[in-house]
Amino acid sequence: MSDELRLAWAIARKDALCELRGRQAAGSTLFFAALVLLLFGFALGPDTRRLAEAAPGLLWLAVVFGGLLTVARLHQLEAEDGALDELARYPVERRTIYLGKALAGGMAVIVLGAVLLPVVGVLYGIDLAPAALPLALTVLLGGIGFAAVGTFYAAVTVRMRAREVMLPLLMLPVIAPLLLGAVEATAAALSGDPFGELGAWLQLLAGFDVVMLLAGAAGYGYLLEE
């Protein structure tokens, strides 16, 4: 098991290095997601109270849009270079490759969420400091779940025609519970959790993460063979 984690980590590290040394996409994705938040301001503003009310939903929609681009790149770079076939021939379990990819994607989406949170705070006038811990937990669980689903569907669509539209089309309905849980947990955290529902939503997120990681790991083996 620890061996498998080590292998998965090696794959994740490789992806993270490629992403960082490529130096274009990671930064552009962050900027794109921040831009989405700015545009939501134009769409719903200038009433700051209305924006603050909608903030949890807007934050997570921006994470979803940015995250879609992130997970699409996870397989795309390698598919273009033919490196995906090499990866599939590695003498490791397919689920280890999945785990490594999901780890890399999860880290990227968590960074995305961590960067967007303060942007939301500034743009929509919300004080995040009192809710820092539950917000961090929500971003962590949300990022893992998003990557668990995203890695799977990115592999499904990697060599498809019209994959740019098929990835969101297949993936977005599946992550609906994640979006719901993350938005509600964020809203509960920001409002000081008056109804004590934060724990329940975090549990939903954790449950979603576990189920989707297991399903993705089980299904991934059928996606790489060719």
Add this chain to the structure above:
Amino acid sequence: MKTRILGLAAVVALAAASVNALFMVPADLNQGDAQRIMYVHVPSAWLGYLSFGVTALGGLAYLWKHDLRLDALAHAAAEIGVMFTAFAIWGGMMWGQPVWGVMWQWEDPRLTTTALLLALYVGYLLFRRLTDDPRRRASRAAVVGLVAAVDIPIVHFSVEWWRGLHQGPTIGSPERVLDPAAPMQFVIALLTMLAAFTLAWAWLMVRRYQLARIELETEERARLGRISAARRAAPATPAPRAEEGVG
């Protein structure tokens, strides 16, 4: 011939059940004639769920046996399931307009779940159309269908929770129709309609499955044709190599 008998039985049963539900059974006291929509809405929803169950099981069986006929079954069921689910949502909206006052009720977990269910399987069908290689399509569609099936209970659960935690208004749900207090006539009308719809579903399934098999054969013939055409065009080179890039 057997299929034709099944189809005839479905038509007769649907006609009889419709006449009963539309003219013999009295209108509901509170909802009036709008309640009659339930007689087609509930069977459609049930067949939608049944179809997607068949799709998931067919996919699972394909991954195990690698028999393309199982994939054809999963495909047929998904297409028919999308049709019935869309019909169920449409019927629900027609019913919601007079009874709830709105077509779309966000606080009804069944409606929200069903809408996502429809989106998941429309995605499944589009995915199938955009993948050319039959084997690759079959195994990938199987996993996509299975993940969708795993997702549905979580969706339902989360939406249910959403409403529960928000303490939304309690709204008359379609299940009321099956209330034990409901007059026997309503229950019988619904059950006969369920039976008639299920017969029609079975006939559609058989026909769509046969069609899917023919589609597979045509595809295979076209592939073989392309390969031999490529061989004739360039007899010196190992022609089938070019085929591997498809999809």
